[in-house]
Amino acid sequence: MSQGATSKVVLVAFGGPSSSGKTTVATTLTSLLPHVTLVQLDDFYLTDSEIPIDATTGYQNWDCPQALDFDKFTSYLKALKNGTGESPVESVQSKDVDLSLSSSELETIESVIASQNDKFQGKHIVFVDGFMLFHDPEVIKLFDIKLFFHASFETLKKRRESRKGYTTVEGFWVDPPDYFEKIVWPAFVDSHKYLFKDEDMEGNLKPSSTSAEYKINDIANEESSTLFSLVNKSLDAIIEDL
Ligand SMILES: Nc1ncnc2c1ncn2[C@@H]1O[C@H](COP(=O)(O)OP(=O)(O)OP(=O)(O)O)[C@@H](O)[C@H]1O
Ligand SMILES: [Mg+2]
Numbered sequence: 318m319s320q321g322a323t324s325k326v327v328l329v330a331f332g333g334p335s336s337s338g339k340t341t342v343a344t345t346l347t348s349l350l351p352h353v354t355l356v357q358l359d360d361f362y363l364t365d366s367e368i369p370i371d372a373t374t375g376y377q378n379w380d381c382p383q384a385l386d387f388d389k390f391t392s393y394l395k396a397l398k399n400g401t402g403e404s405p406v407e408s409v410q411s412k413d414v415d416l417s418l419s420s421s422e423l424e425t426i427e428s429v430i431a432s433q434n435d436k437f438q439g440k441h442i443v444f445v446d447g448f449m450l451f452h453d454p455e456v457i458k459l460f461d462i463k464l465f466f467h468a469s470f471e472t473l474k475k476r477r478e479s480r481k482g483y484t485t486v487e488g489f490w491v492d493p494p495d496y497f498e499k500i501v502w503p504a505f506v507d508s509h510k511y512l513f514k515d516e517d518m519e520g521n522l523k524p525s526s527t528s529a530e531y532k533i534n535d536i537a538n539e540e541s542s543t544l545f546s547l548v549n550k551s552l553d554a555i556i557e558d559l
Contacts, residue, residue, distance in 0.1 A: 324441040326398050328459060329555060332450035333466035334505040336476035338538040342547050343446045344414050349426060351437050357408045358447025361390040365487040371500060376493060380504035382449050394459050397443055409484045416544040426548055436559045452508035462558040463533045464551055469519045470502055472540050477501060
């Protein structure tokens with residue numbers, strides 16, 4: 318790894334459903350913080366022909382845990398953590414981010430980072446960006462710091478449907494018109510409802526999710542949320558837990 322074997326590796330999860338803002342915030346913070354590597358869970362997808370088929374719609378289900386090679390992913394994270402891991406391969410996913418900070422917002426964030434410089438010393442921070450990081454307590458436990466991005470059904474649907482598609486292992490995936498409500502949202506609900514108060518996926522995480530048991534930071538990213546507020550909230554949580 319680039320920071321040398323003596324650096325302490327800190328794994329930070331940027332989890333939450335599709336279009337909740339994970340890549341936007343993780344990419345923005347990666348460009349501002351020292352010693353950060355960004356890993357994408359999307360690089361651990363199975364090959365296109367191995368993606369499970371949803372029995373009701375006949376669609377490929379890219380949004381369930383079974384579409385990913387979790388053995389490979391967890392071994393990879395464990396190796397990173399104990400200092401024997403390789404730097405990640407260059408992700409196939411686009412690095413373009415639509416939202417940006419103004420120059421005064423940038424200055425504010427940079428001054429917070431500079432004032433906390435000692436916290437970053439001797440650490441190699443690995444951001445892990447993925448839609449399936451909190452579905453399994455065994456996976457949650459791998460992370461030192463956990464950020465959960467989420468939003469309402471309507472907000473996520475609108476954002477997802479305005480996207481062009483996703484690069485896959487072998488090609489490019491474009492959602493059929495009803496893919497969000499038939500596949501994306503139900504897969505998110507099934508795998509994450511245990512973390513929400515009254516299983517209400519439009520509400521907030523329940524106390525046992527945010528307290529010592531999992532210590533997940535709840536980051537709601539609704540229509541009115543700005544990139545500045547999301548970056549600040551994420552940075553505060555990271556600094557607090559470093
Ligand atoms: N607060 C916001 N205001 C406006 N647009 C937003 C906001 N948050 C995210 N977006 C937009 O929503 C889209 C999805 O965001 P992003 O790519 O960061 O999501 P993601 O969580 O990485 O999703 P996926 O898991 O599908 O990769 C992007 O076009 C982004 O610009
Ligand atoms: Mg993303």
